[in-house]
Amino acid sequence: MVLEPLTGLPVRDEASLLRPALIVKVDGHLGARPQYALDQADVVIEEIVEGITRFMAVYQSSVPEVVGPVRSARTQDMLIAPMLDMPLFAWSGGNRKVTALVRKSPVVNLSASSRGLKGVWYRTKQRKAPHNLLARGAALFAGAPETSHRPPAMFGYRAPGADPGGRDISGFKVVMSSTRVQWVWDSKQAAFLRTSDLKPHTVDGGGQIGANNVVVLEVRYRPSKADPNSPEAQTVGSGKALVFTFGRVIVGTWTRAKTSQPWTLTDKEGHLIALTPGRTWVELATPARLTIIDVGVKPNEVPWKTK
Numbered sequence: 084m085v086l087e088p089l090t091g092l093p094v095r096d097e098a099s100l101l102r103p104a105l106i107v108k109v110d111g112h113l114g115a116r117p118q119y120a121l122d123q124a125d126v127v128i129e130e131i132v133e134g135i136t137r138f139m140a141v142y143q144s145s146v147p148e149v150v151g152p153v154r155s156a157r158t159q160d161m162l163i164a165p166m167l168d169m170p171l172f173a174w175s176g177g178n179r180k181v182t183a184l185v186r187k188s189p190v191v192n193l194s195a196s197s198r199g200l201k202g203v204w205y206r207t208k209q210r211k212a213p214h215n216l217l218a219r220g221a222a223l224f225a226g227a228p229e230t231s232h233r234p235p236a237m238f239g240y241r242a243p244g245a246d247p248g249g250r251d252i253s254g255f256k257v258v259m260s261s262t263r264v265q266w267v268w269d270s271k272q273a274a275f276l277r278t279s280d281l282k283p284h285t286v287d288g289g290g291q292i293g294a295n296n297v298v299v300l301e302v303r304y305r306p307s308k309a310d311p312n313s314p315e316a317q318t319v320g321s322g323k324a325l326v327f328t329f330g331r332v333i334v335g336t337w338t339r340a341k342t343s344q345p346w347t348l349t350d351k352e353g354h355l356i357a358l359t360p361g362r363t364w365v366e367l368a369t370p371a372r373l374t375i376i377d378v379g380v381k382p383n384e385v386p387w388k389t390k
Contacts (some may be wrong), residue, residue, distance in 0.1 A: 087124035087144040088233055088362030091240030099144050103227050104170040106190070107218065109138040110152040111262065114181045114214040117285045120290045126237060128365040129259065130159055131304060131314050136262045139163060139238055141170070142289050143234060148241035151217035152210060153195065157183050158161035158307040159315040161188040164341040167234040173223050175216050179283065180309035189343075193226050197283040237345045240297075242356040248350065249326070249333035250380050258372040258389055266297050266364075268330040268381060275327060277364075281371060297327040300346065301339045301370045325373065328359045332375060 085094045094100065109118055112135060121127065124140040124147075137154060144326040156174040164170055172190040176182070185192055194214060195204045203222040206215045240248060254267035254275060266275040274293035277284040283291045298335050301323040304314040324337040326348060348356040371390050 084183045086240075086360075087125070087259065088236045089237075090296050090362060091358065093239070094144075096145060100233065101231075102146075103191070103231040104380065105142045105169040105220075105223055106140070106160075106164055106170050106172050107140045108154050108156055108172075108174040109140045109150065109198040110154040110214055111138055112154075112214055113138040113280070115154075115212060116279075117287045117289075118152065119217060119287045120150045120220070122286045122290060122362075123147045124362065127294075127363065128163060128267060128367065129264070130157070130316055130367045131260045131369070132157060132259050133314070135190070136259045136264075137274050141167065143207045143370065144221065145222035149167075149217050150220055150223075152214045153204075153216045153218055154213070156185055157313055157315065158184055158273050158309050159318070161185060161190070162318050163317070163344050165343045166237065168343075169231065170234060171223060171227055171231075173218055175213075178186070178309060183310065191226065191228060191231070193223055203255060209367055225322055228301070231236050231244045235345070238296075238348070240360045245357070247331050247333070247357070247359065249328075249331035252327070252329055253269065253378050253380060255297075255299075255325075255327065255332070255376055255378040256374045256382070256385060256387055257366055257368050259368060259388055260368065263387055264366065265382060266294070266327065267326075267376065269293070270330060273329070274361075290298045293362075294364040295328065296358040296363040298346075298348070298358075298363060299325040299327070299365065299366045299373060301325075304369060318342075318346075318367065323370065324356075324368050326356050326358070 128316040129137040173193040218351045265278040277292040303317045307313040307315040321338040326333045339373045
Protein backbone atom coordinates (compact mmCIF):
# COMPACT_ATOMS: atom_id res chain seq x y z
CA MET A 84 0.00 0.00 0.00
CA VAL A 85 1.39 3.39 -1.02
CA LEU A 86 0.88 6.15 1.55
CA GLU A 87 0.70 9.90 1.14
CA PRO A 88 3.95 11.36 2.49
CA LEU A 89 2.38 14.27 4.38
CA THR A 90 -0.68 12.56 5.87
CA GLY A 91 0.24 8.88 6.18
CA LEU A 92 -3.08 7.95 4.54
CA PRO A 93 -3.42 5.61 1.54
CA VAL A 94 -2.97 7.39 -1.79
CA ARG A 95 -6.36 8.29 -3.31
CA ASP A 96 -5.16 10.37 -6.24
CA GLU A 97 -2.59 8.60 -8.44
CA ALA A 98 -1.47 11.98 -9.79
CA SER A 99 -0.09 12.74 -6.34
CA LEU A 100 2.56 10.05 -6.82
CA LEU A 101 4.55 12.58 -8.86
CA ARG A 102 3.25 15.79 -7.28
CA PRO A 103 5.62 18.01 -5.29
CA ALA A 104 4.64 19.81 -2.12
CA LEU A 105 3.11 23.27 -2.54
CA ILE A 106 3.60 25.80 0.26
CA VAL A 107 1.21 28.76 0.24
CA LYS A 108 1.77 31.69 2.61
CA VAL A 109 -1.74 32.31 3.94
CA ASP A 110 -2.82 35.47 5.71
CA GLY A 111 -3.77 35.18 9.39
CA HIS A 112 -5.15 38.70 9.82
CA LEU A 113 -8.76 39.15 10.95
CA GLY A 114 -9.46 40.80 7.60
CA ALA A 115 -8.40 37.59 5.82
CA ARG A 116 -10.89 35.34 7.59
CA PRO A 117 -12.49 33.07 6.63
CA GLN A 118 -9.57 31.78 4.55
CA TYR A 119 -9.88 29.66 1.42
CA ALA A 120 -8.97 25.93 1.56
CA LEU A 121 -6.90 26.23 4.73
CA ASP A 122 -8.77 23.16 5.98
CA GLN A 123 -7.64 21.16 2.93
CA ALA A 124 -3.90 21.46 3.57
CA ASP A 125 -2.04 18.28 4.51
CA VAL A 126 0.09 20.26 6.98
CA VAL A 127 -0.25 23.82 8.27
CA ILE A 128 2.59 25.53 10.13
CA GLU A 129 1.51 28.55 12.17
CA GLU A 130 4.26 31.07 12.83
CA ILE A 131 4.42 34.37 14.64
CA VAL A 132 4.99 37.43 12.43
CA GLU A 133 4.61 41.07 13.47
CA GLY A 134 2.15 40.86 16.36
CA ILE A 135 -0.10 38.18 14.82
CA THR A 136 0.36 34.83 13.10
CA ARG A 137 0.61 33.65 9.51
CA PHE A 138 0.35 30.19 7.98
CA MET A 139 2.51 28.00 5.78
CA ALA A 140 -0.19 25.80 4.25
CA VAL A 141 1.28 22.70 2.59
CA TYR A 142 -0.68 20.86 -0.12
CA GLN A 143 0.33 17.62 -1.83
CA SER A 144 -2.27 14.87 -1.54
CA SER A 145 -4.91 16.99 -3.31
CA VAL A 146 -5.20 20.17 -5.34
CA PRO A 147 -7.28 22.98 -3.81
CA GLU A 148 -9.46 24.98 -6.19
CA VAL A 149 -8.60 28.36 -4.66
CA VAL A 150 -6.20 29.21 -1.81
CA GLY A 151 -5.54 32.33 0.19
CA PRO A 152 -5.59 35.14 0.94
CA VAL A 153 -1.90 34.99 0.09
CA ARG A 154 0.63 37.24 1.80
CA SER A 155 4.35 37.88 1.93
CA ALA A 156 7.18 35.61 3.01
CA ARG A 157 9.54 35.84 5.98
CA THR A 158 13.09 34.62 6.44
CA GLN A 159 11.84 31.94 8.84
CA ASP A 160 9.99 30.31 5.93
CA MET A 161 13.28 29.49 4.24
CA LEU A 162 14.45 27.70 7.39
CA ILE A 163 11.42 25.38 7.16
CA ALA A 164 10.75 24.87 3.43
CA PRO A 165 13.94 22.87 2.61
CA MET A 166 12.67 19.84 4.56
CA LEU A 167 10.13 19.33 1.73
CA ASP A 168 12.86 18.92 -0.92
CA MET A 169 12.31 21.68 -3.52
CA PRO A 170 8.69 22.53 -2.78
CA LEU A 171 6.69 25.03 -4.80
CA PHE A 172 6.50 28.28 -2.82
CA ALA A 173 3.57 30.63 -3.44
CA TRP A 174 3.74 34.07 -1.85
CA SER A 175 2.74 37.65 -2.59
CA GLY A 176 6.24 39.14 -2.44
CA GLY A 177 8.52 40.63 0.19
CA ASN A 178 11.21 43.18 0.90
CA ARG A 179 14.47 43.16 -1.02
CA LYS A 180 16.37 40.94 1.42
CA VAL A 181 13.57 38.38 1.77
CA THR A 182 13.13 38.25 -2.00
CA ALA A 183 16.86 37.63 -2.49
CA LEU A 184 16.76 34.84 0.12
CA VAL A 185 13.80 33.10 -1.52
CA ARG A 186 15.48 33.26 -4.94
CA LYS A 187 18.59 31.47 -3.67
CA SER A 188 16.78 28.96 -1.45
CA PRO A 189 15.90 25.37 -2.47
CA VAL A 190 12.30 26.19 -3.44
CA VAL A 191 10.46 26.79 -6.72
CA ASN A 192 9.67 30.50 -6.54
CA LEU A 193 6.01 31.15 -7.44
CA SER A 194 5.83 34.77 -6.32
CA ALA A 195 2.81 36.81 -7.35
CA SER A 196 5.29 39.36 -8.73
CA SER A 197 6.98 36.78 -10.99
CA ARG A 198 6.37 36.91 -14.71
CA GLY A 199 5.31 33.88 -16.71
CA LEU A 200 2.67 32.53 -14.31
CA LYS A 201 -0.61 32.70 -16.19
CA GLY A 202 -4.07 32.28 -14.71
CA VAL A 203 -2.80 31.97 -11.14
CA TRP A 204 -3.49 35.16 -9.26
CA TYR A 205 -6.52 37.39 -8.84
CA ARG A 206 -8.01 39.74 -6.26
CA THR A 207 -11.47 39.11 -4.93
CA LYS A 208 -13.85 42.02 -4.48
CA GLN A 209 -15.24 40.35 -1.35
CA ARG A 210 -12.21 41.42 0.73
CA LYS A 211 -10.25 44.60 1.21
CA ALA A 212 -6.61 44.84 0.12
CA PRO A 213 -4.12 43.57 1.11
CA HIS A 214 -6.22 40.66 2.36
CA ASN A 215 -7.78 39.80 -1.01
CA LEU A 216 -5.07 38.11 -3.12
CA LEU A 217 -6.12 34.57 -4.10
CA ALA A 218 -4.49 31.86 -6.21
CA ARG A 219 -5.82 28.95 -8.23
CA GLY A 220 -4.37 25.68 -6.95
CA ALA A 221 -4.17 23.84 -10.26
CA ALA A 222 -2.39 26.78 -11.87
CA LEU A 223 0.17 26.85 -9.06
CA PHE A 224 0.92 23.15 -9.46
CA ALA A 225 1.22 23.74 -13.22
CA GLY A 226 4.25 25.89 -12.38
CA ALA A 227 6.20 22.85 -11.21
CA PRO A 228 9.28 22.05 -13.31
CA GLU A 229 9.64 18.60 -14.90
CA THR A 230 12.22 17.66 -12.28
CA SER A 231 9.69 18.08 -9.43
CA HIS A 232 8.99 15.06 -7.23
CA ARG A 233 7.12 13.90 -4.16
CA PRO A 234 8.32 15.33 -0.86
CA PRO A 235 9.71 13.15 1.91
CA ALA A 236 7.57 12.48 4.98
CA MET A 237 7.57 15.15 7.69
CA PHE A 238 6.37 12.83 10.48
CA GLY A 239 5.93 9.17 11.34
CA TYR A 240 2.43 7.70 11.68
CA ARG A 241 0.87 4.99 13.82
CA ALA A 242 -0.39 1.73 12.41
CA PRO A 243 -4.16 1.17 12.70
CA GLY A 244 -5.12 0.17 16.24
CA ALA A 245 -1.78 1.14 17.78
CA ASP A 246 -1.84 2.88 21.16
CA PRO A 247 -0.93 6.58 20.75
CA GLY A 248 0.42 6.77 24.30
CA GLY A 249 0.24 9.88 26.44
CA ARG A 250 -2.74 10.89 28.56
CA ASP A 251 -6.31 11.89 27.79
CA ILE A 252 -7.08 15.60 27.53
CA SER A 253 -9.90 17.77 26.21
CA GLY A 254 -7.66 20.22 24.36
CA PHE A 255 -5.37 23.16 24.98
CA LYS A 256 -4.92 26.90 24.68
CA VAL A 257 -1.80 28.64 23.41
CA VAL A 258 -0.98 32.33 23.09
CA MET A 259 0.83 33.14 19.83
CA SER A 260 1.82 36.80 20.22
CA SER A 261 -1.57 38.62 20.18
CA THR A 262 -3.37 35.61 18.64
CA ARG A 263 -5.16 33.31 21.06
CA VAL A 264 -5.51 29.77 19.72
CA GLN A 265 -7.63 27.00 21.19
CA TRP A 266 -7.94 23.40 20.03
CA VAL A 267 -10.66 21.16 21.52
CA TRP A 268 -10.97 17.42 20.87
CA ASP A 269 -14.16 16.29 19.12
CA SER A 270 -14.46 12.51 19.38
CA LYS A 271 -17.26 12.35 16.80
CA GLN A 272 -15.07 13.98 14.15
CA ALA A 273 -11.89 12.36 15.54
CA ALA A 274 -10.23 15.76 15.28
CA PHE A 275 -9.19 18.78 17.29
CA LEU A 276 -11.35 21.78 16.34
CA ARG A 277 -9.73 25.20 16.15
CA THR A 278 -10.84 28.45 17.73
CA SER A 279 -8.91 31.64 17.04
CA ASP A 280 -9.32 34.84 19.04
CA LEU A 281 -12.31 33.39 20.88
CA LYS A 282 -14.25 32.49 17.71
CA PRO A 283 -14.50 29.22 15.76
CA HIS A 284 -11.90 29.42 13.00
CA THR A 285 -13.81 28.75 9.80
CA VAL A 286 -12.98 28.64 6.11
CA ASP A 287 -14.85 30.11 3.16
CA GLY A 288 -17.93 27.96 2.92
CA GLY A 289 -18.51 27.81 6.66
CA GLY A 290 -16.72 24.72 7.98
CA GLN A 291 -14.66 24.89 11.16
CA ILE A 292 -11.00 23.97 10.82
CA GLY A 293 -10.05 20.64 12.35
CA ALA A 294 -6.86 18.60 12.57
CA ASN A 295 -6.09 14.99 13.43
CA ASN A 296 -2.84 16.12 15.04
CA VAL A 297 -1.59 19.37 16.52
CA VAL A 298 2.14 19.49 17.19
CA VAL A 299 3.32 22.32 19.41
CA LEU A 300 7.03 23.07 19.12
CA GLU A 301 8.42 25.50 21.66
CA VAL A 302 10.94 27.63 19.79
CA ARG A 303 12.98 30.76 20.27
CA TYR A 304 12.30 33.77 18.07
CA ARG A 305 14.94 36.35 17.23
CA PRO A 306 14.87 39.44 15.00
CA SER A 307 15.26 38.64 11.31
CA LYS A 308 18.36 39.94 9.55
CA ALA A 309 16.06 41.10 6.74
CA ASP A 310 13.95 43.23 9.08
CA PRO A 311 14.60 43.66 12.81
CA ASN A 312 10.86 44.12 13.38
CA SER A 313 10.14 40.68 11.92
CA PRO A 314 10.54 37.69 14.26
CA GLU A 315 12.33 34.59 13.00
CA ALA A 316 11.55 31.20 14.55
CA GLN A 317 14.66 29.13 15.23
CA THR A 318 13.54 25.73 14.01
CA VAL A 319 16.93 24.01 13.88
CA GLY A 320 18.19 22.66 17.19
CA SER A 321 15.98 21.21 19.90
CA GLY A 322 13.23 22.10 22.34
CA LYS A 323 10.10 20.96 24.11
CA ALA A 324 7.36 19.36 22.03
CA LEU A 325 3.75 18.61 22.90
CA VAL A 326 1.97 16.29 20.50
CA PHE A 327 -1.82 16.29 20.58
CA THR A 328 -3.29 13.28 18.82
CA PHE A 329 -6.38 11.10 19.17
CA GLY A 330 -7.58 13.06 22.19
CA ARG A 331 -4.30 12.68 24.04
CA VAL A 332 -1.11 14.63 24.67
CA ILE A 333 2.42 13.25 24.58
CA VAL A 334 5.12 15.47 26.05
CA GLY A 335 8.57 15.14 24.57
CA THR A 336 11.33 16.81 22.62
CA TRP A 337 11.81 18.03 19.06
CA THR A 338 15.22 17.91 17.40
CA ARG A 339 16.41 18.99 13.96
CA ALA A 340 20.03 19.00 12.87
CA LYS A 341 19.74 21.02 9.65
CA THR A 342 17.17 22.74 7.45
CA SER A 343 17.00 19.90 4.92
CA GLN A 344 15.75 17.51 7.61
CA PRO A 345 12.31 17.26 9.24
CA TRP A 346 11.73 17.55 12.95
CA THR A 347 12.23 14.38 14.99
CA LEU A 348 9.72 13.98 17.81
CA THR A 349 10.61 11.77 20.79
CA ASP A 350 8.87 11.11 24.10
CA LYS A 351 10.49 11.28 27.53
CA GLU A 352 11.83 7.74 27.12
CA GLY A 353 13.44 8.63 23.79
CA HIS A 354 10.93 6.72 21.65
CA LEU A 355 9.70 8.23 18.40
CA ILE A 356 6.24 9.80 18.65
CA ALA A 357 3.93 8.58 15.90
CA LEU A 358 0.98 10.67 14.72
CA THR A 359 -2.52 9.69 13.69
CA PRO A 360 -2.74 9.44 9.88
CA GLY A 361 -4.44 12.58 8.62
CA ARG A 362 -4.02 16.35 8.66
CA THR A 363 -1.52 18.00 11.00
CA TRP A 364 -1.07 21.53 12.31
CA VAL A 365 2.26 22.69 13.75
CA GLU A 366 2.30 25.58 16.21
CA LEU A 367 5.66 27.36 16.49
CA ALA A 368 5.02 28.74 19.96
CA THR A 369 7.20 30.59 22.42
CA PRO A 370 7.82 28.68 25.69
CA ALA A 371 5.40 28.72 28.62
CA ARG A 372 2.39 30.03 26.69
CA LEU A 373 0.35 26.82 26.61
CA THR A 374 -2.35 25.58 28.99
CA ILE A 375 -3.84 22.09 28.76
CA ILE A 376 -7.60 21.65 29.11
CA ASP A 377 -8.07 18.52 31.18
CA VAL A 378 -10.92 16.06 30.69
CA GLY A 379 -14.12 17.32 32.29
CA VAL A 380 -12.95 20.94 32.43
CA LYS A 381 -14.74 23.58 30.38
CA PRO A 382 -12.43 25.57 28.09
CA ASN A 383 -13.68 28.90 29.46
CA GLU A 384 -12.53 27.82 32.93
CA VAL A 385 -8.93 27.51 31.78
CA PRO A 386 -6.88 30.75 31.80
CA TRP A 387 -4.68 32.01 28.98
CA LYS A 388 -0.95 32.19 29.68
CA THR A 389 -0.16 35.69 28.51
CA LYS A 390 3.06 36.06 30.53
